[in-house]
Amino acid sequence: MRVHSGGVNYTASTALLTDKYELTMLQAALRDGTAHRRAAFEVFARRLPNERRYGVVAGTSRVLRAILDFRFSEEQLAGLDFLDQQTLDYLRNYRFSGSVDGYREGEIYFPYSPLLTVQGTFGECVLLETVILSIMNADSAIASAASRMVTAADGRPIIEMGSRRTHEYSAVTAARAAYVAGFSATSNLEAAHRYSIPASGTAAHAWTLAHINPDGTPNEEAAFRSQIESDGVGTTLLVDTYDITKGVETAIAVAGTSLGAVRIDSGDLGAVTRRVRKQLDDLGAHNTKIVVSSDLDEFTIAGLRGDPVDTYGVGTSLVTGSGAPTASMVYKLVEVDGHPVAKRSSSKQSMGSAKRAVRTHRSTGVALEEIVYPYGAQRPDIPEHLEVRELTVPLMRDGATVAGLPTLADARAHCAAVRGTLPWEGLALSRGEPAVPTRLVGFDSTR
Amino acid sequence: MRVHSGGVNYTASTALLTDKYELTMLQAALRDGTAHRRAAFEVFARRLPNERRYGVVAGTSRVLRAILDFRFSEEQLAGLDFLDQQTLDYLRNYRFSGSVDGYREGEIYFPYSPLLTVQGTFGECVLLETVILSIMNADSAIASAASRMVTAADGRPIIEMGSRRTHEYSAVTAARAAYVAGFSATSNLEAAHRYSIPASGTAAHAWTLAHINPDGTPNEEAAFRSQIESDGVGTTLLVDTYDITKGVETAIAVAGTSLGAVRIDSGDLGAVTRRVRKQLDDLGAHNTKIVVSSDLDEFTIAGLRGDPVDTYGVGTSLVTGSGAPTASMVYKLVEVDGHPVAKRSSSKQSMGSAKRAVRTHRSTGVALEEIVYPYGAQRPDIPEHLEVRELTVPLMRDGATVAGLPTLADARAHCAAVRGTLPWEGLALSRGEPAVPTRLVGFDSTR
Structure with missing residues (x-):
């Protein structure tokens, strides 16, 4: 069989x-x-x-x-x-x-x-x-952990991205269980293929880090430009590799105000997202969304309910059943x-x-x-x-x-x-x- | 491939x-x-x-x-x-x-x-x-959790039996990782076959419960007798389905003093093992060993160091990395x-x-x-x-x-x-x- x-x-x-x-x-x-x-x-x-x-x-x-x-x-x-x-x-x-x-x-x-x-x-x-x-x-x-995250997110989508934190096959069924409970997508390709769950993903810090000038100095702009050329302006740019404010500025300079989203993966997410939202709005990028990740669980998701977060990315806490x-x-x-x-x-x-x-x-x-x-x-x-x-x-x-x-x-x-x-x-x-x-x-x- | x-x-x-x-x-x-x-x-x-x-x-x-x-x-x-x-x-x-x-x-x-x-x-x-x-x-x-259990057990063998508490394939590699860290055996057959880890196992409470008289009353003796006929007196009898003292008495009555071991899966394991050890010795079953299970982790294993425990069976805490x-x-x-x-x-x-x-x-x-x-x-x-x-x-x-x-x-x-x-x-x-x-x-x- x-x-x-x-x-x-x-x-x-x-x-x-x-x-x-x-x-x-x-x-x-x-x-x-x-x-x-x-x-x-x-x-x-x-x-x-x-x-x-x-x-x-x-x-x-x-x-x-x-x-x-x-x-x-x-x-x-x-x-x-x-x-x-x-x-x-x-x-x-x-x-x-x-x-x-x-x-x-x-x-x-x-x-x-x-x-x-x-x-x-x-x-x-x-x-x-x-x-x-x-x-x-x-x-x-x-699923029991995921369901609490879904209600904490209060209607905002959550992407499952915990594959790297659990057994390689457990990752596949964890994506499935999260989807049962209301997550909207997964980063895991096998789960996407096996269970027809929407797959999602953008770029890692390694992507930005890989773009250096010949003298070894960072070139965030080159990384963003290349990602947009490959994925289109609807993509999500990861803006916190070096300096978030500079990252957002560069992102919009490169992508224009039609940029799909920026992702923030570190820092005090409440304070940072409010600042980034204001910065995006000041730059005219009113429709550019904010995706947050960085060790989120149901409690931190709920804690961000009043902040300008559009999408959550959840990894470790999902695949480990949040305790x-x-x-x-x-x-x-x-x-x-x-x-x-x-x-x-x-x-x-x-x-x-x-x-x-x-x-x-x-x-x-x-x-x-x-x-x-x-x-x-x-x-x-x-x-x-x-x-x-x-x-x-x-x-x-x-x-x-x-x-x-x-x-x-x-x-x-x-x-x-x-x-x-x-x-x-x-x-x-x-x-x-x-x-x-x-x-x-x-x-x-x-x- | x-x-x-x-x-x-x-x-x-x-x-x-x-x-x-x-x-x-x-x-x-x-x-x-x-x-x-x-x-x-x-x-x-x-x-x-x-x-x-x-x-x-x-x-x-x-x-x-x-x-x-x-x-x-x-x-x-x-x-x-x-x-x-x-x-x-x-x-x-x-x-x-x-x-x-x-x-x-x-x-x-x-x-x-x-x-x-x-x-x-x-x-x-x-x-x-x-x-x-x-x-x-x-x-x-x-492996990191298992290693602490191994040192806590202070030379006494630990059997990995956590398959049922984790993803079906994660169970297989968890048995492997536990073996790396010094566990002595696993209950998981796929792990035994794939990695040549010694397999171990005796009987569940369901085994004893399945042996009832025609009127529905328990018949622990029939369960023990049948297990010994199938597995020999070197087997381990699970003695805590009904009453532990009665269970031990029945086990030795059926198996004789050459019984391999008794397993205890509930109760205050320190107090119970001391009582059971005395009972076994009083019955002349000086070589019958005591296996304990029941939500053990490195701390409870260490806590039993002074008690007459011969073998530990560890499940949930192993496959979940003990926290x-x-x-x-x-x-x-x-x-x-x-x-x-x-x-x-x-x-x-x-x-x-x-x-x-x-x-x-x-x-x-x-x-x-x-x-x-x-x-x-x-x-x-x-x-x-x-x-x-x-x-x-x-x-x-x-x-x-x-x-x-x-x-x-x-x-x-x-x-x-x-x-x-x-x-x-x-x-x-x-x-x-x-x-x-x-x-x-x-x-x-x-x-």
């Missing part, structure tokens, strides 16, 4: 992106029959990253793809020399044949939201733990042969039973409560004046996707729509309680 | 793991001739993550591989519709033909250590920025046509000139000072009673590796050896000054 991905072709098997113990558990389970028991596993998070008010689900579509691609080649099997023949035969024929239900990609989530429920035999479900969690934890951490690089989601066995099961050792209790969830909204659209109840149970009564939205949707049945792979565009639109239903306090950047409370109904609380 | 990697085959082109602006800069540089200027770029970090005392270089071998694999296919070129024909032709024939010097993988580093120096034409060097930094920043962040998920390294143009160049805007000064470095050691072996000087200059005088070690070694010449790709075993051995030369205070976990001071010699301080 091969995946076309903007030029990077690879055999898409996800089978070895897996912890060894999934396979040794499978072996023991095949021997004692547990492998064939009906099981339900659930992906959820016990807490939101950094005590934030909400999280954003991302990675769902990639998870479904990874499940479809969870196949073992003969070459891979040959390396699994710690397994017996029965287990190797099982893996050779492995195709996930169960069901997956869960939250849509782009959905808002809270502690204990049942984000994915994977049902099938114990053997086929346990194998998927590692790769499902890797994807959900990485992508949701990024929470993982979403801490877990994949827990919650049901075996119809019986709820749960861990009971100190401080890590889980709640047995497969689950589904709805969210209630006031007639104004504002989210009121999330209600989680047993998967097979009837929905709890909800007052008639409230609107009810199903959070749990069918994603796979009998090992096949229910409606193909959810698209990135749908996830992005869904995120924007759902974020609009959060109570105002839910958009606060400060730490605090989840924006919407979760109520668990119909579970045996003594478990 | 194809890479064999434990079953996951992929066309190894790294060319699109790149920011768009590298290509638009190239285009402008081809038009104005800058592309053909001689240039030197340097990878360095202005600070150590979290004000730690030292960092560990990792990713060097992967960087060299990525440079060799930086080739554009026709399919990739077809997607680059924002470039002109001259640029596309340049990319079609692109092969890095320059040189790379730098620190060995596994080396200890400090702020401003010249970790990699890439020399060639401006055009061929500028293209490599993104992928070089992605790899160095990700791998060095992990510093990126090493914040940059790739800066430092020389053009033999002239030093440097940015001069506020707070982001760089120092021009390509560089090399040596480290001095007392006769006892303890590192004394790092000395950085211009690449082409003579080495500064160093007192005769000190030993001098070259930190800058040739890695590529004329686009080819100097001595093949450095091996993982060499990097791991080098890291262990070099860490042994740090002054004692350098191994402190607290924040502070770099363990070894860096002296810059022979640069024009006014630049």
Whole structure:
């Protein structure tokens, strides 16, 4: 099975992106029959990253793809020399044949939201733990951070430019997760190709530095002139390599007042952008925009809300989840042969039973409560004046996707729509309680 | 070009793991001739993550591989519709033909250590920025965190088990970086196959939970019995699913006193391990080891130094760099046509000139000072009673590796050896000054 991905072709098997113990558990389970028991596993998070008010689900579509691609080649099997023949035969024929239900990609989530429920035999479900969690934890951490940056930017576009600060493939999916949450573009070419995200980029300090006179003295003007000849006056010139005021002056002298934008990547951005805006206006470049970068996060973005910033470029803080690089989601066995099961050792209790969830909204659209109840149970009564939205949707049945792979565009639109239903306090950047409370109904609380 | 990697085959082109602006800069540089200027770029970090005392270089071998694999296919070129024909032709024939010097993988580093120096034409060097930094920043962040865990563990083995908490491919290279820094094994199968790292793993709580009686009541004994039948008594039983004391009792009842180990994944690990050790000894299981996991980091590992822990399992904190998920390294143009160049805007000064470095050691072996000087200059005088070690070694010449790709075993051995030369205070976990001071010699301080 091969995946076309903007030029990077690879055999898409996800089978070895897996912890060894999934396979040794499978072996023991095949021997004692547990492998064939009906099981339900659930992906959820016990807490939101950094005590934030909400999280954003991302990675769902990639998870479904990874499940479809969870196949073992003969070459891979040959390396699994710690397994017996029965287990190797099982893996050779492995195709996930169960069901997956869960939250849509782009959905808002809270502690204990049942984000994915994977049902099938114990053997086929346990194998998927590692790769499902890797994807959900990485992508949701990024999307959850990105979403706060998007609301902090208050409608102004944000360009993702963090590729250089994270693993080379993590960079590609980070760009995707940021786009789910509302970023407008990425600097990463593979992400642009693989996911059709708009690509963006201008020039680095190296570009200006590379333009020196024969005696080694700087020639910023030559750098600007050359960039404009190549990219047109609509481009963005980086003006802070030497002296920002001089840089802006040179930029407009070279490009004229139709220059697309200037970028500032250092200094006290509030003070600098106000000064540069005035300078641009004084020069008649009223339509020349100001792009800022330089270690921005949601807090510094919000801090610039009153300043003349047109576009934000965000790198490190995006790809590192702004202090929470993982979403801490877990994949827990919650049901075996119809019986709820749960861990009971100190401080890590889980709640047995497969689950589904709805969210209630006031007639104004504002989210009121999330209600989680047993998967097979009837929905709890909800007052008639409230609107009810199903959070749990069918994603796979009998090992096949229910409606193909959810698209990135749908996830992005869904995120924007759902974020609009959060109570105002839910958009606060400060730490605090989840924006919407979760109520668990119909579970045996003594478990 | 194809890479064999434990079953996951992929066309190894790294060319699109790149920011768009590298290509638009190239285009402008081809038009104005800058592309053909001689240039030197340097990878360095202005600070150590979290004000730690030292960092560990990792990713060097992967960087060299990525440079060799930086080739554009026709399919990739077809997607680059924002470039002109001259640029596309340049990319079609692109092969890095320059040189790379730098620190060995596994080396200890400090702020401003010249970790990699890439020399060639401006055009061929500028293209490599993104992928070089992605790899160095990700791998060095992990290795730097891992190294502190290794010293905190004081000789006891640490198993890397963080795959589920990070991007599915980042997991693979995180296992590798941890191994460079001295971890003893990984749970990740792809890492085991691709890099020949020992794989390790036992069982999850799901394993125990899956063993219930027909009425739904737990049957921990059945889970333990089955695991031992499949894996032998040398296995590790996870004893904290229900009640730890009962779990240990059942484990020894089932396995006998030859049980390999018990794993504890929750609770106050100091108190619990002491209790469990006593219980095991009272049961005669003196050789049964205790493995602990549960959100360990370097501080909690150190905190357990006096407790009867035999092996640590570390997940989240390892793959997230224990609070510093990126090493914040940059790739800066430092020389053009033999002239030093440097940015001069506020707070982001760089120092021009390509560089090399040596480290001095007392006769006892303890590192004394790092000395950085211009690449082409003579080495500064160093007192005769000190030993001098070259930190800058040739890695590529004329686009080819100097001595093949450095091996993982060499990097791991080098890291262990070099860490042994740090002054004692350098191994402190607290924040502070770099363990070894860096002296810059022979640069024009006014630049």
